[in-house]
Amino acid sequence: MSLTNGLEIPKETLDAEIQAFFDSAPPLKNRVDISEKLEEFVKKNSLPSGIGGVRKVVCVTSGGTTVPLEQRCVRYIDNFSSGYRGAASTEYFLKAGYAVIFLYRRGTCQPYCRSLPDDPLLECFEYMDESNIKVSQPHSEAVRNAITKNRAAVTGSLLLKLPFTTIFEYLQQMLQMIALSMRSLGPHGMLYLAAAVSDFYVPWKSMAEHKIQSGAGPLDMRLVQVPKMLLVLRQDWAPKAFCISFKLETDSKILLEKADMALKKYKMHMVVANELSTRKEEVVVVRSNEKVSVHRNNSLGDNDVESLLIELIVERHSAYVNNSDI
Numbered sequence: 001m002s003l004t005n006g007l008e009i010p011k012e013t014l015d016a017e018i019q020a021f022f023d024s025a026p027p028l029k030n031r032v033d034i035s036e037k038l039e040e041f042v043k044k045n046s047l048p049s050g051i052g053g054v055r056k057v058v059c060v061t062s063g064g065t066t067v068p069l070e071q072r073c074v075r076y077i078d079n080f081s082s083g084y085r086g087a088a089s090t091e092y093f094l095k096a097g098y099a100v101i102f103l104y105r106r107g108t109c110q111p112y113c114r115s116l117p118d119d120p121l122l123e124c125f126e127y128m129d130e131s132n133i134k135v136s137q138p139h140s141e142a143v144r145n146a147i148t149k150n151r152a153a154v155t156g157s158l159l160l161k162l163p164f165t166t167i168f169e170y171l172q173q174m175l176q177m178i179a180l181s182m183r184s185l186g187p188h189g190m191l192y193l194a195a196a197v198s199d200f201y202v203p204w205k206s207m208a209e210h211k212i213q214s215g216a217g218p219l220d221m222r223l224v225q226v227p228k229m230l231l232v233l234r235q236d237w238a239p240k241a242f243c244i245s246f247k248l249e250t251d252s253k254i255l256l257e258k259a260d261m262a263l264k265k266y267k268m269h270m271v272v273a274n275e276l277s278t279r280k281e282e283v284v285v286v287r288s289n290e291k292v293s294v295h296r297n298n299s300l301g302d303n304d305v306e307s308l309l310i311e312l313i314v315e316r317h318s319a320y321v322n323n324s325d326i
Contacts, residue, residue, distance in 0.1 A: 017227040022176070024203040025168040026071075034162060034173065038101070038181040041160045045099040046185060056098050056188045056317065059178050061195035062086020063105025065167040069202060069221065074211045076166075081196035083108025085279075085306060089192060090159070091149075092310035099158045101182075103174055103195070106163045111153075112146040167198045167226060175229055179237035187324035189241040190317055191233070194272075196248070201226050230266035240324065242317045244270040248279065259286040269320065270313065283309060287316075 028034070045055045063086065064079030087109040090100050094111070102111065116139065117123040124139040135143045153159035162178075164170040174193075182189040200223035212219065234243050245268050249255040252275050259273035263286055273284040283305055285292045294312060296305045 021227050024205050026204055028172045042181050044157045054188050057185055058093050058098050058190040058192050059101040060086050060090045060192045061103045063108035064196035065170045065198045066165055067167055067198050067201045070211055071207050071209045079196040079198050086194045087111045088304055088306035089310055092307055094153055096314045101178055102161045106165050112149045115142045167201050179233055183238050186240040187321045191241050191243045193245045199226055234267045242320050243268050246272045248274055250276045
């Protein structure tokens with residue numbers, strides 16, 4: 001039996017809901033190319049690494065998903081997320097020796113770019129003459145650091161970036177492709193699901209093909225609930241991977257209760273609970289046998305909460321791998 005929305009339903013019902021979602025989704029563009037990149041990336045990082053043993057691989061999901069309202073999309077429902085946590089976490093996972101599959105929303109924060117201004121192309125460079133543009137002095141170190149570290153990670157086959165925009169792209173790539181490709185890694189694989197995933201969507205087949213006309217009057221549209229796929233991910237697609245989900249709430253009174261519920265319902269190894277107003281200062285890592293508060297520490301060089309969060313997760317993942325190898 002599987003749990004969704006707090007209710008117990010037959011697993012075959014959940015499987016049918018998930019299949020109906022994918023059947024209604026538009027075909028994923030560049031599916032073959034993405035599949036080949038994933039296969040090559042996982043294969044390279046399945047070999048013994050220079051750090052000893054098999055390298056650990058984590059999929060970090062980042063940013064929010066959109067819900068198109070038209071097939072030739074002009075309007076969409078968006079999800080609040082800048083992608084900062086996913087980008088920062090990717091940097092710290094790489095620093096800890098992981099290979100990272102970075103599944104990110106187009107246009108959101110990128111690894112190693114957090115210290116750059118909002119419009120880096122226009123703000124970080126100076127026009128000298130028609131044949132000479134240079135990095136402005138105040139941003140030179142940040143630009144050099146971003147380019148150098150990103151190139152080293154990508155060319156070293158330690159960072160694979162895969163973009164998405166819609167809920168359809170995200171779930172097809174994350175569930176159908178990435179999780180299945182990481183299955184061969186066993187406990188050395190990790191899914192760090194920091195993306196803000198839409199809870200409701202408009203089925204593709206019932207969606208208007210062209211732009212919805214405003215002259216038609218008030219818009220009355222029925223949204224369907226996105227199937228809860230975490231349990232299927234945990235049990236079927238990547239059953240041995242170390243799985244971490246996130247729970248964001250605006251009401252602190254229900255946050256830990258909801259995180260506990262998600263931990264049990266979807267059989268996660270960890271749930272990272274964060275309240276909207278304090279999410280940059282503190283998170284609570286919820287496990288079956290402990291709750292650990294992680295606070296931002298301004299006395300440290302890496303003074304964001306993600307630095308300490310990833311340190312804790314790496315420690316728990318290593319213990320999980322060691323126990324699985326016994």
